Amino acid sequence: MIRRRTLTPPSLQVPPELFANRRRNARRELSERVRLETVDGAVPGWTLNASVGGLRVVIENSLDPGTELTVWIDGAAPRPGRIVWVQDEPDGSIVGVCFLDGTSRPAGPSA
Numbered sequence: 001m002i003r004r005r006t007l008t009p010p011s012l013q014v015p016p017e018l019f020a021n022r023r024r025n026a027r028r029e030l031s032e033r034v035r036l037e038t039v040d041g042a043v044p045g046w047t048l049n050a051s052v053g054g055l056r057v058v059i060e061n062s063l064d065p066g067t068e069l070t071v072w073i074d075g076a077a078p079r080p081g082r083i084v085w086v087q088d089e090p091d092g093s094i095v096g097v098c099f100l101d102g103t104s105r106p107a108g109p110s111a
Contacts, residue, residue: 005065006085027051035072036081036097038063045095047073054081054098062086062093071097
């Protein structure tokens with residue numbers, strides 16, 4: 001069973017068929033090693049896609065929505081971020097990370 005947790009209140013959630021329309025920035029596929037550092041330690045993972053505003057990351061553990069962290073992508077400078085949603089899977093989790101630094105530089109080593 002897949003369970004999704006998010007910071008978005010139920011009254012503001014967008015139906016899945018409208019997800020593409022609510023994106024502020026274009027996403028690009030990105031498969032890079034990533035480390036999410038929280039106050040409790042580091043969580044390794046892999047990026048699935050990235051945009052100027054954030055990342056979609058697959059991790060073995062689970063993090064709670066609202067967790068603030070530092071995002072380290074191989075070859076790129078660290079950026080502050082926050083978990084905005086979590087989709088628990090049988091073998092780990094997929095998390096949505098938004099960047100908190102307000103810069104408009106793309107994520108990833110080719111940025």
